[in-house]
Structures are given as C-alpha cells and as structure tokens.
Amino acid sequence: MARLLGGVTSSHIPAVGNAIANGLTQEHYWKRFFDGYEPAKAWLKKAAPDVIIVVYNDHGLNFFLDKVPTFALGCADWYHNADEGWGLKPVAPFQGDVQFSWHLAESLVEQEFDICTCQEMKVDHGFVNPIRALYGTLEHWPIKAIPLAVNTVQHPVPTAARCLKLGHALGKAIASYPEDLRVVIFGTGGLSHQLQGERAGLIDVDFDIECIEKIATEPEWLTRFSNSEIIARAGTEGIETIMWLVMRGALRDDAKVIHKHYHAPISNTGAGVLVLENS
Amino acid sequence: MVWKKHDYDDIPGTYVFDGKTAYQAYAVNKMLFSFNDESCRDEFEADPAAYCDKFGVAGAMKEAVLKKDFLGMLRLGCNIYFMAKMAIPRGVSVQDAGAAFQGISTKEFQAKLLKKRDGLEEKLAQVGGYWNG
Numbered sequence: 125m126a127r128l129l130g131g132v133t134s135s136h137i138p139a140v141g142n143a144i145a146n147g148l149t150q151e152h153y154w155k156r157f158f159d160g161y162e163p164a165k166a167w168l169k170k171a172a173p174d175v176i177i178v179v180y181n182d183h184g185l186n187f188f189l190d191k192v193p194t195f196a197l198g199c200a201d202w203y204h205n206a207d208e209g210w211g212l213k214p215v216a217p218f219q220g221d222v223q224f225s226w227h228l229a230e231s232l233v234e235q236e237f238d239i240c241t242c243q244e245m246k247v248d249h250g251f252v253n254p255i256r257a258l259y260g261t262l263e264h265w266p267i268k269a270i271p272l273a274v275n276t277v278q279h280p281v282p283t284a285a286r287c288l289k290l291g292h293a294l295g296k297a298i299a300s301y302p303e304d305l306r307v308v309i310f311g312t313g314g315l316s317h318q319l320q321g322e323r324a325g326l327i328d329v330d331f332d333i334e335c336i337e338k339i340a341t342e343p344e345w346l347t348r349f350s351n352s353e354i355i356a357r358a359g360t361e362g363i364e365t366i367m368w369l370v371m372r373g374a375l376r377d378d379a380k381v382i383h384k385h386y387h388a389p390i391s392n393t394g395a396g397v398l399v400l401e402n403s
Numbered sequence: 404m405v406w407k408k409h410d411y412d413d414i415p416g417t418y419v420f421d422g423k424t425a426y427q428a429y430a431v432n433k434m435l436f437s438f439n440d441e442s443c444r445d446e447f448e449a450d451p452a453a454y455c456d457k458f459g460v461a462g463a464m465k466e467a468v469l470k471k472d473f474l475g476m477l478r479l480g481c482n483i484y485f486m487a488k489m490a491i492p493r494g495v496s497v498q499d500a501g502a503a504f505q506g507i508s509t510k511e512f513q514a515k516l517l518k519k520r521d522g523l524e525e526k527l528a529q530v531g532g533y534w535n536g
Contacts, residue, residue: 160534183484188436189425209438209488277484279411279421320483321474322416324501325512327519333530352410360417361483385534386527389516392497397534 126224126301129171129308130379130402131371132164133339134254135395136180136312138210141253144261145212157395160385161257164399167382168258171401173308175221175268177228177294179370180250180312181276183208186242192278193240195290197232198271199225203247215252215261218269224301225270231297237290247271254312276313276364284354285347287366291373298374311371315386317393318359325392326359332394333386335365340381340398343372361393368398376402416504420482428480431468434458435485444492473500 143149149158185208187193201222205214229241251271259266272294275281282290298307315332318324335358338345346354346369354363372379383399411419418424425432434455437443447454455465467475471493476486490500502512527533 156536159536163534184436184482184488185439189429189432189482207439207441209444210491211441211444277420277482278425279409279419318417319497319501320477320504321418322504323414324416324504325516327516329519329523329526333526337530350410352414355411355417355419356414360419381532383534384532386523388519388523392501392516394519 126298126303126305126307128295128298128374128402129173129306130167130382131309131311131375131398131400132168132254132258133311133314133368133371133396133398134161134257135314135390135393136250136253137391137393137395138249138253139391140257141212141249144256154390157387157390158257160387160397163383164385164397165258167399167401168308171306171308173267173306175224175270175305175307176255177270177272177307177309178251178254178312179272179274179310179367180254181364181367182273183248183250183277185248186246187273189278192275193273194275194282195237196240196242196245196273197225197229198245199229199241200243200245203245203251203269203271205248205252206246208248215256216263216265218247218255218265220270221268221305224303224305227301228270228294228297231300232290232293235293235296237293245271245273250312254310258310272370274367274370276366279351281351281363282366283347283351284349284366284369287369288343288347288373291370291375294370295374295376309371309374311368313364313367314358314362315365315394315396316358316362319361319392321360323359326362327388327392327394328357328362329388329394331357332388332396335368336384336386336396336398339368339372340384340400343369372400375400378403418477424480425482428464428482430459431464431476431480432482432485434460435481435488438488438492471495474504477504
C-alpha cells in the first residue's frame with residue numbers, strides 16, 4: 125500500500141527561484157533563509173519518497189480567468205514549466221504518475237471532493253520553486269511529482285476549513301492506493317504577504333509564527349478564521365496559507381514536528397519551512 | 404441586480420480580486436495573460452495602443468495601461484499576478500510596484516520590509532523549537 129511519509133511546507137515566490145538560478149543562496153540576504161532548508165532536505169533524503177504531491181496555486185500560467193477550478197489535480201505523464209511572461213528559462217519537466225493520479229481523483233470524488241482533472245497542466249513558479257528549494261535545480265528530478273492546484277487567486281477561494289477537509293480526504297486516498305509507493309506532500313505558498321495596493325509590503329511575523337505553531341499541532345485553529353479575516357491579518361496573497369492545511373489534513377493528527385524554520389522578509393513575504401513526519 | 408458587499412471590501416489599501424473585479428476587468432486581464440507568449444509581449448511593445456484595441460481595452464483602463472500606472476490599473480481591476488507579466492519584463496519588480504502603490508521609493512519600501520527582521524531570532528527562540536542558524 126502507498127504510505128504518506130510526511131509533509132513539508134515552503135514559500136514558492138519567484139525570487140526564490142531567481143536566487144537559486146543566480147547562485148545567490150549564500151549571499152547575506154538569502155543565507156539564513158536557504159540554510160534553514162538543510163534539515164528539510166536531509167529529512168527528504170532519508171524519507172526517500174517516490175512521489176511528491178505539490179499543493180500550490182497557479183498564477184496565470186495554466187489557468188486564465190475563463191475557467192478557474194477551485195481544486196485541480198494533474199493526471200498527466202509529464203508536467204512542463206513554461207515562460208510566465210518574464211522570459212525565464214523553464215526548468216526540466218517533471219514526470220507524473222498517471223495511475224496514482226487517477227486513483228486520487230476517483231477516491232476524492234467518492235469522498236465528495238469534485239475536483240477538476242487535468243491531462244495537460246503547465247506548472248508555474250508555485251509548483252517549481254519549492255521543489256528547487258528542496259532538491260536544487262536539476263536536469264532530471266529524482267522524484268515523480270503530481271500538481272494539486274488550489275484557487276487562491278480569484279475569490280471566492282475555498283475556506284481554510286475546506287482545505288483541511290480536502291487534506292483529510294487526500295490522506296485516505298493515498299492510503300488506499302494498492303502500490304507500495306512512498307509519498308510526501310508539499311504545502312506551498314504563504315505566509316503573510318501582500319503585493320498589491322497601498323497596504324503592499326504587509327508582513328505579520330506574529331501571525332506567521334502562530335500559523336506554524338498551530339498548523340503543526342492544532343490546525344483547526346486556522347479554520348476558525350474567515351477568508352476575509354485571513355486577508356485582513358496576512359494580506360491578500362497571504363491567503364495562500366490555507367494550502368498548508370491541505371498538507372496538514374493529509375497527515376495523521378499526531379504527526380511529529382521534525383523541523384521548524386521561519387524567516388522574514390524574503391522578497392515581500394514571511395517564509396516558513398515546516399517538516400512533519402507521519403508516525 | 405446588485406453586487407453583494409463583502410467584509411474584505413473595507414480593508415484599507417487592499418483590492419481583493421473577486422468575481423465582480425474579474426468580470427469588469429476581463430478584457431485587460433486577458434491581454435495581460437497573453438504576455439506569457441513572447442511574441443505577444445513584442446507586439447504590445449511595438450504599438451501598445453493598438454494592442455489594447457485588439458483586446459477591447461478602452462477608456463480609463465487603456466489610459467492607465469499606456470501610462471504604466473500600476474496603481475490605476477489595480478484599482479480598475481487588473482489582477483496583481485497578471486499585471487506582473489507586464490511589469491517584470493519592463494524592469495519593474497513587485498517591490499518597485501509596491502513602492503509605487505505607496506508613493507515611496509523602492510529603497511524606502513525595502514527598508515520597511517527589512518524592519519520586519521528586527522528581533523526575529525529572539526522571538527523564535529522564545530517560542531522555541533525553531534532552527535535559528
């Protein structure tokens with residue numbers, strides 16, 4: 125049977141990818157941020173997953189506003205990165221696992237999560253940068269990867285409570301796959317940040333730390349906030365933090381905290397790395 | 404027919420991108436989305452007004468686009484991520500845009516961000532269990 129070994133969170137901002145591409149990770153501005161990934165990388169190496177499910181939001185590469193699925197699951201052999209409008213060189217494509225994807229889709233729909241399935245899905249910085257931060261930029265990725273996109277761009281976006289429940293369903297879906305597959309789930313994005321408007325530059329360090337603490341041990345805490353309340357506290361783009369709950373919900377309640385790292389500011393955000401291991 | 408009010412409408416300096424905005428600013432966001440394609444970026448660059456016309460971007464929105472008035476574009480309904488596809492290739496980073504939204508220099512904007520770092524290690528040590536270098 126497939127086993128969910130644990131979950132890892134990471135910021136996915138474009139600046140992270142640029143810092144890696146330009147060899148800046150040991151420069152003063154970046155050093156503390158990237159050094160804090162080392163224990164997460166070591167855990168991943170030991171856990172040795174076959175497949176990673178990456179929970180992220182698309183920022184207008186694969187999805188335009190003509191169709192905005194609330195939850196969309198990649199069901200393809202390969203996922204390609206592409207130009208997002210900035211002219212950057214795309215990273216190497218990611219191999220998927222079609223049979224596992226379709227099993228997840230079937231199980232989620234059976235559990236009343238009527239997700240959108242995608243046989244073609246371009247993956248943007250939201251998907252790519254956490255993998256680069258945790259594995260480096262490689263020509264051949266050592267893992268298979270499955271994108272699970274959550275709409276955090278155009279409201280209404282799902283509630284924190286719904287994201288946690290999706291995680292619960294995803295955990296059951298993974299556990300019911302007959303192949304002996306080692307799986308890790310990444311919850312990406314966040315923490316507090318706002319790119320737009322006169323309130324741009326908002327970072328709430330106290331809220332971010334509380335999010336990390338509570339998501340590790342009592343994720344229901346965040347579900348008591350409405351999306352308006354999360355935006356008021358964490359910024360319009362800080363709403364991405366709800367995606368951490370998909371990761372958290374998939375794990376056991378008593379998942380063990382392996383690593384906690386927080387840094388601010390990175391570009392315009394507060395950034396958290398949390399590693400939880402399923403006991 | 405009314406657009407329903409939302410709690411987030413009252414958060415100052417904040418423009419939540421929702422159905423109302425997405426509907427009203429569909430044309431311009433479609434134009435910005437086209438910038439994923441390099442040839443479209445080049446076509447816009449060659450004649451921005453004609454490119455706006457092609458997508459039906461008119462009036463105040465067209466004016467804001469031609470003036471690269473990012474706060475104006477935001478207020479009229481451009482999505483921040485789609486706007487980045489126009490700004491970043493023109494050397495305007497999200498921090499430059501953030502500074503412009505506040506009417507301060509990028510250096511001042513970055514200095515405000517760096518202030519968030521003050522006392523961070525101490526705070527994390529107090530909560531406990533954090534990697535701290």
